[in-house]
Amino acid sequence: MTTSTLRRALLACALLAGAFQLPAQAQQQKILRVTAIPDESPTELARKAAPLVKYLEQRLGMKVEFTPVTDYAASVETLINRKVDLAWFGGFTFVQASARSGGKVIPLVQREEDEKFKSVFITADPAIKTLADLKGKDVSFGAQSSTSGHLMPRSFLLQAGVDPDKDFRRVAYSGAHDATIAAVAGGKVQAGAVNISVWEKFVADKKVDTSRVHVFYTTPPYYDYNWSVSSEMAPELREAITKAFLDLNDKTPEGREVLSLQRATRFIPTKPENYKGIETAAKSAGLL
Known part of the structure; x- marks a missing residue:
């Protein structure tokens, strides 16, 4: 192997190593x-x-x-x-x-x-069937800066003519989706808004009794x-x-x-x- 050939081979090896x-x-x-x-x-x-x-x-x-x-x-x-x-x-x-x-x-x-993400509204109250039924109720969101646990659910409520700050008896902020599910299941609030993937994971893992707590409204995608x-x-x-x-x-x-x-x-x-x-x-x- 000539010197120039050796140099080219070494350069090729160096370039190959550098690619990773x-x-x-x-x-x-x-x-x-x-x-x-x-x-x-x-x-x-x-x-x-x-x-x-x-x-x-x-x-x-x-x-x-x-x-x-x-x-x-x-x-x-x-x-x-x-x-x-x-x-x-x-x-x-x-x-x-x-x-x-x-x-x-x-x-x-x-x-x-x-x-195409979605939020769901959940409840254990059989009388709650629509967003309008939340008027006069205690309702929990997740964290105030949560997209799927607060902002988008609030946005869809407003579009439906329901103003949480005026129409709910009490607005609660649980801080997290799993905490909202626990609040609804434990009767601390009548309804809550949660991330659909967390809800589906809770259902799949049997961490929530769906004979009591159920989804009554699913938002449009975002x-x-x-x-x-x-x-x-x-x-x-x-x-x-x-x-x-x-x-x-x-x-x-x-x-x-x-x-x-x-x-x-x-x-x-x-x-x-x-x-x-x-x-x-x-x-x-x-x-x-």
Whole structure:
């Protein structure tokens, strides 16, 4: 082998090795810090995060840490202030983060289910059959900044001519979807609005007695959750994270586990324009 041939062979090997590594700019970041809106109990969030953290570590070749936050506002502030790098937002928290950052928050991917997400209103009171029947009742939402547990249910109530602040006897905020289900099942409120995927998971796991607590209204579909990052993140890392999510599938054990826990069939690309409807709803409800 001549010297020039050897050099070409070594260069080809170097280029091949580099194809499986993040560029130098992205490699400067040693840890990817991840958080999520606390729309379920801390133990459930940690359980859902663990396999995803492991998967991202393998795909990105860097340490990944899940950092829980106490409330929805904290998830927005931690991403804006770069205390975390990747955040699981609801549609409304994304809109809030985008507004607070001056448009410097970028949604990367969403579950296929999030293109046509829905909320459900549940009750244990047989007399409640329509949204109008909620007048004079105690009704619980989730967190105030929850898309599927507050904003969109409130929006559809207003469209139906029901103003929660004027027509309900009491408006409660449970803080999370599972807490709303517990409040309705325990008789603390007559009805509640929850994320449809959490409700379906509770039903599938037999964590709720459906002979007592049932859905009486399902909202029209809307865009919801996404994984977002700061626009200041290195483009190469942003692209690598996006590809890692898009490559998840149920053909591998790790893919099945992550998708199952994330309640997703697959992840698809998303864009800021998808959440304009939520922004409009938030402004109409006086929440933005």
